[in-house]
């Protein structure tokens with residue numbers, strides 16, 4: 001089996017990202033290499049869709065290797081990033097007798113990674129955890145240590161920075177993903193290109209078919225490149241004092257749509273696909289970006305079956321109000337990540353709110369398609 005390894009460089013918190021087909025079979029070996037021994041009891045946290053596919057195999061392999069393994073299964077979907085599910089998991093962790101040497105395994109997509117990571121960050125003031133991503137989108141969420149739950153008023157508003165011990169990415173798991181979730185994953189892959197790598201964007205444009213069908217040699221390259229772009233930014237700015245905010249392209253709009261629909265209408269990838277389209281249009285209107293960037297962004301997202309039009313049921317005024325609760329807002333000023341060119345974005349401070357509102361009204365009314 002070929003394993004690709006990338007490294008997130010964070011001094012004593014540095015860790016590897018292992019990417020490979022069939023890696024779930026190797027978890028016990030990788031644990032030993034990283035110093036997780038049979039003395040560390042394990043709690044696997046996963047969801048109701050992932051459990052029937054991958055939980056038994058992982059638990060049995062670890063048990064055979066001599067580990068004490070417990071598991072907790074939560075409802076699937078964004079609504080699990082909630083206070084109530086967090087409390088339920090804390091109760092399970094305490095009842096299971098987890099101690100400070102225990103390790104939590106986040107087996108699932110970004111929801112499980114964020115939720116289980118937040119449990120790990122706060123249980124007994126912090127215990128180690130391992131990311132075992134099973135969605136395409138989780139090439140992003142499993143790297144970088146942002147862990148959180150949502151509040152009804154805003155996305156990821158309760159959270160921490162807590163880096164995993166390692167990321168173990170078995171690309172074989174992607175073959176069971178529903179199409180809608182596969183598309184969502186491409187939204188973050190495309191985002192990484194739009195932020196930092198025009199050549200990667202060209203390649204994503206030219207290889208839609210092999211990527212969409214998850215062909216070996218293509219999908220692993222896309223994951224590796226997405227993770228590498230993210231790992232570089234995180235290594236330079238772990239706690240988002242500066243350039244890490246660039247990873248938020250499309251997210252101020254996207255998170256507003258997610259929160260306003262109580263995390264039930266659009267998934268994260270869909271919400272940020274619409275958000276990245278709006279960000280590109282706004283950058284053109286403000287004269288920050290070259291003409292044509294919005295059409296190109298929109299076309300690329302649509303080619304991976306992502307939504308780019310104004311979603312039904314959202315009023316621009318409400319969206320703007322929700323955007324004002326974004327974590328990048330400082331002293332009431334709206335700070336947005338906007339593109340300058342394909343592969344180049346920047347944080348634009350104190351963006352004029354009337355321009356944002358007018359754009360959203362025009363897009364909603366079909367005056368800017």
Ligand SMILES: NC(=O)c1ccc[n+]([C@@H]2O[C@H](COP(=O)([O-])OP(=O)(O)OC[C@H]3O[C@@H](n4cnc5c(N)ncnc54)[C@H](O)[C@@H]3O)[C@@H](O)[C@H]2O)c1
Nearest residue numbers: 049076077109110111134135137140141146173176177268
């Ligand atoms: N922490 C970060 O840096 C970061 C980055 C990006 C996104 N996120 C967060 O990630 C979340 C979205 O993650 P997601 O898109 O992976 O959603 P998700 O975890 O809800 O997974 C999507 C769906 O696919 C199912 N699923 C997962 N793996 C599967 C598999 N292999 N086969 C079949 N079904 C499978 C899940 O049960 C779920 O129904 C959002 O909450 C977002 O805010 C966090």
Ligand SMILES: O=C(O)C(=O)C[C@@H](O)[C@H](O)[C@H](O)COP(=O)(O)O
Nearest residue numbers: 140144146155156244247248251327
């Ligand atoms: O890792 C980051 O930094 C990101 O911004 C990655 C995003 O894709 C991700 O959705 C993240 O959770 C958003 O962070 P937030 O601070 O805006 O909640």
Ligand SMILES: [Zn+2]
Nearest residue numbers: 188251268272
């Ligand atoms: Zn995201």
